[in-house]
Amino acid sequence: MSTEEYDEFGNPIGVTSEDDSSINSSEETTSSEESYVSEHQKENLEEDINSGVKNLTTNDEEEEKIIIHSKSSTDSSFQNFGPDVETVYATQDALEPEIPIVESLKNEKFTIEEESLPKTTYSKQYLSDLLHIPSKIRNVSICGGLQSGKTSFIDLLVDETHLRDHKNNENNNIKYTDNKVLEVERGISIHSSMMTLLLSNSKGNSIAFNVFDTPGHSSFIDDMNSSINLSDNVILVVDVAEDVPESLSTVINVALSSNCKLFLMISKLDRLFLELRLTPLDAYYKIRKIIDNVNKYLKMKGASDHILFNPTRGNVFFESAHLNCCFTLDSFADIYRAKIHQDLSDTFSKSLWGDVYYLDGHFTTKTANKIKSANERTFVKFILEPIYKLAMMVLTMPAKKLEYYVREKLGIHTISHPQFKQDPSDVLRTLFKKYFGETQCSFTDMIQSYGVSPIENNINAFQYNQTNLEFPEQSLSSVQKCDSSGPLIAKVSRLVNTSDGSRFYAEVRVFSGTLKSKSSVILLGETYSSEFNEDMKIQKIKKTFLNDTRYRIEVGEIPAGAIGLISGHEIDTFITRTATIYDEDAFKPNFPILKPFKHVIQPVFKVAVQPENPSDMGSLISGLKMISREYAGCEITVEEGGDQAISGYSELYLDCLLHDLRKLYSNIDIKVSDPMTRFAETCADTSMVKLPTNSVNGHNSITIIAEPLDEELTNDIASGKLPLDPKTRKLSKILRKRYQWDSLAARSVWAFGPLENHSVSILCDDTLPDEVDKERLLFARDSIIQGFRWASREGPLCEEPIRGVRFRIIDVGISSDYNEANGAQLIQMTRQACYCAIMTATPQLLEPVFKVDMTSNGSLGKSLSKIISKRRGRVVSDKPVDGTQLFRITGFVPVIDSVGLETDIRLLTQGKAMCEMTFAKWQTAPGDPLDKSCYLPILRPVPIASLARDFTLKTRKRKGLDGGPTLENYVEHETWEKLRATNLFV
Ligand SMILES: Nc1nc2c(ncn2[C@@H]2O[C@H](COP(=O)(O)OP(=O)(O)O)[C@@H](O)[C@H]2O)c(=O)[nH]1
Numbered sequence: 014m015s016t017e018e019y020d021e022f023g024n025p026i027g028v029t030s031e032d033d034s035s036i037n038s039s040e041e042t043t044s045s046e047e048s049y050v051s052e053h054q055k056e057n058l059e060e061d062i063n064s065g066v067k068n069l070t071t072n073d074e075e076e077e078k079i080i081i082h083s084k085s086s087t088d089s090s091f092q093n094f095g096p097d098v099e100t101v102y103a104t105q106d107a108l109e110p111e112i113p114i115v116e117s118l119k120n121e122k123f124t125i126e127e128e129s130l131p132k133t134t135y136s137k138q139y140l141s142d143l144l145h146i147p148s149k150i151r152n153v154s155i156c157g158g159l160q161s162g163k164t165s166f167i168d169l170l171v172d173e174t175h176l177r178d179h180k181n182n183e184n185n186n187i188k189y190t191d192n193k194v195l196e197v198e199r200g201i202s203i204h205s206s207m208m209t210l211l212l213s214n215s216k217g218n219s220i221a222f223n224v225f226d227t228p229g230h231s232s233f234i235d236d237m238n239s240s241i242n243l244s245d246n247v248i249l250v251v252d253v254a255e256d257v258p259e260s261l262s263t264v265i266n267v268a269l270s271s272n273c274k275l276f277l278m279i280s281k282l283d284r285l286f287l288e289l290r291l292t293p294l295d296a297y298y299k300i301r302k303i304i305d306n307v308n309k310y311l312k313m314k315g316a317s318d319h320i321l322f323n324p325t326r327g328n329v330f331f332e333s334a335h336l337n338c339c340f341t342l343d344s345f346a347d348i349y350r351a352k353i354h355q356d357l358s359d360t361f362s363k364s365l366w367g368d369v370y371y372l373d374g375h376f377t378t379k380t381a382n383k384i385k386s387a388n389e390r391t392f393v394k395f396i397l398e399p400i401y402k403l404a405m406m407v408l409t410m411p412a413k414k415l416e417y418y419v420r421e422k423l424g425i426h427t428i429s430h431p432q433f434k435q436d437p438s439d440v441l442r443t444l445f446k447k448y449f450g451e452t453q454c455s456f457t458d459m460i461q462s463y464g465v466s467p468i469e470n471n472i473n474a475f476q477y478n479q480t481n482l483e484f485p486e487q488s489l490s491s492v493q494k495c496d497s498s499g500p501l502i503a504k505v506s507r508l509v510n511t512s513d514g515s516r517f518y519a520e521v522r523v524f525s526g527t528l529k530s531k532s533s534v535i536l537l538g539e540t541y542s543s544e545f546n547e548d549m550k551i552q553k554i555k556k557t558f559l560n561d562t563r564y565r566i567e568v569g570e571i572p573a574g575a576i577g578l579i580s581g582h583e584i585d586t587f588i589t590r591t592a593t594i595y596d597e598d599a600f601k602p603n604f605p606i607l608k609p610f611k612h613v614i615q616p617v618f619k620v621a622v623q624p625e626n627p628s629d630m631g632s633l634i635s636g637l638k639m640i641s642r643e644y645a646g647c648e649i650t651v652e653e654g655g656d657q658a659i660s661g662y663s664e665l666y667l668d669c670l671l672h673d674l675r676k677l678y679s680n681i682d683i684k685v686s687d688p689m690t691r692f693a694e695t696c697a698d699t700s701m702v703k704l705p706t707n708s709v710n711g712h713n714s715i716t717i718i719a720e721p722l723d724e725e726l727t728n729d730i731a732s733g734k735l736p737l738d739p740k741t742r743k744l745s746k747i748l749r750k751r752y753q754w755d756s757l758a759a760r761s762v763w764a765f766g767p768l769e770n771h772s773v774s775i776l777c778d779d780t781l782p783d784e785v786d787k788e789r790l791l792f793a794r795d796s797i798i799q800g801f802r803w804a805s806r807e808g809p810l811c812e813e814p815i816r817g818v819r820f821r822i823i824d825v826g827i828s829s830d831y832n833e834a835n836g837a838q839l840i841q842m843t844r845q846a847c848y849c850a851i852m853t854a855t856p857q858l859l860e861p862v863f864k865v866d867m868t869s870n871g872s873l874g875k876s877l878s879k880i881i882s883k884r885r886g887r888v889v890s891d892k893p894v895d896g897t898q899l900f901r902i903t904g905f906v907p908v909i910d911s912v913g914l915e916t917d918i919r920l921l922t923q924g925k926a927m928c929e930m931t932f933a934k935w936q937t938a939p940g941d942p943l944d945k946s947c948y949l950p951i952l953r954p955v956p957i958a959s960l961a962r963d964f965t966l967k968t969r970k971r972k973g974l975d976g977g978p979t980l981e982n983y984v985e986h987e988t989w990e991k992l993r994a995t996n997l998f999v
């Protein structure tokens with residue numbers, strides 16, 4: 014070792030002062046860095062810098078030390094700084110000046126994770142073993158409005174089952190299932206999260222729960238839908254102090270169609286007396302009103318009577334996360350049994366709700382004076398009054414008296430003396446917990462008794478995920494029995510990020526058989542069919558896990574009825590949204606896929622993105638691929654001008670998506686356009702003229718006319734209520750019976766288009782056999798349908814989808830020479846004919862409209878109307894919420910004018926109002942999109958009468974389309990001249 018390489022204190026001397034510029038110096042030295050520097054080194058810090066030695070803290074959490082040496086240093090320096098210190102040798106000209114020699118580590122974690130498996134009150138091995146008994150599994154989705162208390166409820170369960178050191182673990186009690194950094198920052202759930210927990214009932218028996226915490230904001234409803242897809246039970250959550258939110262109706266829609274068992278959780282019970290200060294009787298009326306309102310929604314959606322909520326049926330439970338308690342009528346009856354009367358009959362709990370009174374020591378439904386006896390109602394007397402009494406005691410009694418009362422009267426001896434001296438809110442929590450017992454017990458009792466296990470519901474959950482195609486008999490019987498030794502069928506409903514965002518796990522429910530790690534399976538993508546069998550992959554499952562949001566438990570296999578995560582080499586690159594899994598050995602090419610992803614609401618909000626630096630296009634595209642997996646509901650398309658357009662549900666949705674795109678997936682500067690919306694095109698009349706369209710080679714011709722489709726039928730097609738297979742008799746029957754089509758018209762349907770989720774145009778063959786050669790027409794059928802679908806995907810106004818139009822083929826001439834009547838000629842010809850049809854039928858532009866649902870502290874009356882009407886919207890109702898000082902306001906506003914409305918409302922109400930906007934309907938944009946004479950001022954707001962034209966031209970410009978839309982583009986010159994002479998077309 015050469016002594017010249019070290020200073021007199023033993024510090025390595027690196028470069029001479031001329032070499033200083035090659036060193037990345039940092040201004041700050043953190044305390045943790047100091048621990049690596051000896052006292053002597055501290056004194057000589059300046060010298061060290063000059064000599065080329067520098068410590069860099071690269072990441073707050075990791076505090077990794079990096080020391081850069083000059084070339085003259087030797088490996089021996091390694092010994093001085095220990096094994097944790099990386100030594101980098103660099104010369105002055107090693108890299109470009111702007112590239113740091115040592116790249117700082119990025120904060121790449123975007124989910125909060127446990128560092129190691131947390132200790133639980135149960136054995137994880139036992140939990141994994143229990144999953145092999147389907148009758149001991151409950152798959153539950155917790156759904157409801159925004160901020161209704163879903164995540165806080167799961168926190169109660171996590172708290173009871175996870176042994177965590179509250180002082181040392183900063184992640185305690187901070188909404189365990191909101192683990193994304195963005196969720197923590199914004200305080201709302203953005204993605205569904207799952208917890209696999211072992212919960213115990215009041216008798217000490219264990220049940221394995223897969224509980225999904227779903228997002229409440231309607232923009233993230235896709236995640237809720239994907240969780241319900243895998244569940245057997247759905248819990249709807251309603252905040253007791255608020256009304257039933259509008260968004261709950263969408264949740265109810267999905268939950269009802271899913272064949273799941275429904276429960277109602279009335280949350281935040283403490284708000285009744287701590288905030289609203291209602292009397293016990295009024296509190297009862299408030300609760301009853303909520304149950305009635307939810308039942309009203311259920312009935313509106315066609316639910317049968319046995320599904321309706323009623324606490325006596327065991328499908329309603331009450332909760333307060335702040336009071337740390339949860340109870341049902343049964344669990345409350347058990348408290349009475351344990352504390353007062355052991356011999357209470359089984360029917361006691363059933364008499365605790367409804368018009369049942371406790372008069373003269375008897376339960377009765379008859380009372381001479383209902384008003385006078387109101388306070389004798391059993392729910393008020395036996396449930397609400399004791400709860401009020403407990404709360405009032407804590408809030409009003411001195412600690413000493415309270416302690417005496419709790420010990421002597423309530424017989425609770427497990428609260429220590431110092432605990433009575435805590436803050437009243439803590440005393441309330443402690444006392445309620447002791448009085449009501451563990452949340453998991455009453456919750457498990459209820460779900461175990463009234464909910465369904467995979468043994469009972471596996472086939473229903475499977476059928477909800479099934480398409481029209483038939484499954485092999487053997488597989489179906491194995492699904493029915495939830496048999497883990499049967500042939501493997503599993504569904505991937507969602508992809509879940511790894512904590513650094515670089516890969517995804519696939520979330521699966523196994524319907525039959527067992528999904529084993531290290532086994533080889535067949536993955537079928539969303540477009541797989543026995544005819545188009547490209548979309549499949551043989552994949553080795555690398556690992557299988559149980560998912561607990563902030564940690565995963567690796568298990569060897571996931572048996573039938575259970576839900577878990579799988580990882581594999583290419584699983585996340587192959588799967589884009591959903592997938593179907595089969596055994597490799599048993600797979601046959603005609604096996605069908607399970608239902609692919611479907612939007613619950615339409616993504617109508619849109620932005621276009623571009624990299625700031627064109628050379629970053631590659632990074633942007635790979636970032637977009639990742640984002641489309643994380644945000645399954647977004648649609649990414651390439652616009653004519655080369656921009657990448659991202660469609661989503663709302664401002665908030667795109668804001669979260671762009672945050673993740675910028676910060677996590679692409680790490681480049683991105684230019685984002687002003688928010689835009691999707692439009693649709695339609696017609697107001699029947700085509701005024703019949704214009705035959707010739708193919709380019711002149712050997713074929715077709716005449717199509719367009720007419721508006723019934724609004725109800727359009728909506729029903731869009732919401733998937735109709736079977737879209739024209740070959741089945743079912744469709745023509747429905748068209749005749751429900752929409753009064755004549756039988757000829759009902760049988761003439763050829764196709765629906767565009768084929769995407771909201772396919773809402775129809776192509777019908779209205780030609781007569783004695784006028785056209787039907788044989789040639791049938792020969793051309795596929796090409797004509799393709800031309801129609803192309804046209805309906807990109808309409809003539811501004812290449813937006815066509816909605817609510819029936820295209821009728823009324824004449825056709827197809828050449829008998831195959832070469833003259835080839836696909837290219839026919840497709841192009843039909844597309845042009847559809848455009849002619851719609852351009853002669855008073856074309857109109859449709860714009861999307863949001864429903865605004867808002868709760869505020871007091872009526873906002875005129876001021877809100879003013880804000881909304883400025884944006885072409887209107888308020889339709891402004892009503893007080895019963896039993897509260899809140900007002901519920903609903904209205905409509907066009908999506909394009911909704912940008913910034915939430916901020917305006919927050920400013921107006923000083924942040925007190927919450928507002929949610931959901932896509933509601935399409936409406937005609939005011940004005941005529943073909944009117945060349947309308948006034949379009951530059952850089953000033955466009956008058957309302959010119960909006961349709963303005964939207965059309967701007968959309969065309971963005972897509973790189975020349976000029977305005979005109980019929981001239983689709984007809985021959987002579988025909989156009991003749992039409993123009995009529996003055997009907999300009
Ligand atoms: N008063 C009261 N507030 C609660 C209770 N549970 C949750 N909250 C509050 O309600 C808000 C929303 O809760 P959260 O669980 O995130 O709702 P989520 O959107 O349904 O998941 C938070 O500010 C909670 O502190 C409760 O039992 N009582």
Ligand SMILES: [Mg+2]
Pocket residue numbers: 163164165191201202226227228229
């Ligand atoms: Mg939440």
